[in-house]
Amino acid sequence: MRRGAESDGAFSLSTPDSPATAPLISAGGGVEYLVSITYGGADVSVILDTGSSDTWLVQSGFSCVDASGAAQAEAACGFGPLYNGSFGAGEKIADQNFNITYGDGEFVTGDMGYKDVTIAGLTASHQEVALGTYAYWNGDSISSGLLGLAYAAITSAYAGTVPSQDTTQEPYSPVFTTMYTQNVTSPMFSLALQRGANAGYLALGGLPPVxxxxxxxxxxxxxxxxxxxxxxxxxxxxxxxxxxxxxxxxxxxxxxxxxxxxxxxxxxxxxxxxxxxxxxxxxxxxxxxxxxxxxxxxxxxxxxxxxxxxxxxxxxxxxxxxxxxxxxxxxxxxxxxxxxxxxxxxxxxxxxxxxxxxxxxxxxxxxxxxxxx
Missing domain, CATH: 2.40.70.10 (Acid Proteases)
Incomplete structure (x- = not known):
């Protein structure tokens, strides 16, 4: 059980009459809902979370630990495909780290940087995101990370490079905020979660087809x-x-x-x-x-x-x-x-x-x- 620039014409603006819609994936028998995104060119499934604001993937070679921080086999964290990339030249944010703990005690730390993120065909360009390098996680063996859709006030970037010493939060624009400020979509989204094989929809800029x-x-x-x-x-x-x-x-x-x-x-x-x-x-x-x-x-x-x-x-x-x-x-x-x-x-x-x-x-x-x- 698991306890969020002006358009130059390169993007299509979604409206309530023509939302950008992505089907959802149910994992663990409805324990959580996933959505497919493109993160830095990689197509992955991530947990859809309106209760947090950071978007992150776990990086290949990450350290998996238990709740007390003791080292575990990588597979024990239960992630899906790991992200094989990194933050390239000009992408990694110097002197900043990612550090989040969720309500069920799971935690992830790592690096902050910039990647393009695409959901339902709409792209947040030069989006600040995280790469997890150290995690305690109880995964579904499908999802590679998480998409947070809440507000900037609860983003989890911190000054410095040592998560155990974090004191100064450095808020940033989450993915959906970036999308509507870049005029990629209107400032609304909707969810239809469904039990069963057809798990529902995320609709950006309008209503889902239900x-x-x-x-x-x-x-x-x-x-x-x-x-x-x-x-x-x-x-x-x-x-x-x-x-x-x-x-x-x-x-x-x-x-x-x-x-x-x-x-x-x-x-x-x-x-x-x-x-x-x-x-x-x-x-x-x-x-x-x-x-x-x-x-x-x-x-x-x-x-x-x-x-x-x-x-x-x-x-x-x-x-x-x-x-x-x-x-x-x-x-x-x-x-x-x-x-x-x-x-x-x-x-x-x-x-x-x-x-x-x-x-x-x-x-x-x-x-x-x-x-x-």
């Missing part, structure tokens, strides 16, 4: 206080749902949630997560050794939904029990709704598989409609 039902709902993207400046900036795709629906009624909500395609599950406040998991028949069990709620794999699932802009978006029963993620001792299946402690709370793939999500950066809002498939 069917929606009901009304569209909207919510403003909220700023967050950034540690580097102590000021509120756009960082994650954060919103406040009106309510959470469980236990047969609607419960008003005031907590902030991040809409994150790079996180598999939904993470809720502790009391809410417990109530939802108690509503399975039979009840889900918290297994401390596995760090999550597990349930009989054929359990009756509860009704659970998220209300945004007055519209309730329910989670399908198919997304509330992960049949291929089991506790080895009991054989119970992982539930799709987990305890987020004190936060951040996350609407991950379990919820996103039930909506079409529009990330309208230009309007600073998100829009959602029920995804019919």
């Amino acid at each position: 069917t929606v039902s009901g009304s569209w709902a909207r919510a403003p993207i909220l700023q967050s206080v950034v540690r580097r400046t102590g000021m509120a900036e756009y960082a994650f795709y954060t919103l406040v749902p009106d309510a959470l629906v469980y236990g047969g009624r609607s419960h008003a909500n005031s907590a902030q949630y991040i809409v994150d395609s790079g996180t598999t599950l939904v993470y809720l406040p502790s009391a809410v997560a417990q109530a939802v998991n108690n509503a399975f028949t039979p009840k889900a069990k918290l297994i401390a050794s596995q760090g999550g709620y597990f349930v009989q794999c054929n359990a009756k699932t509860p009704d659970f939904g998220v209300t945004i802009g007055g519209v309730v978006f329910k989670v399908s029963a198919a997304d509330l029990v992960y049949q291929n993620q089991r506790d080895p001792a009991s054989g119970l299946c992982l539930t799709g709704v987990q305890d987020g402690g004190s936060g951040p709370y996350i609407l991950g793939d379990v919820w996103m598989q039930n909506v079409v999500a529009v990330f309208d950066v230009g309007a600073a809002e998100m829009r959602f409609a029920a995804h019919s498939y």
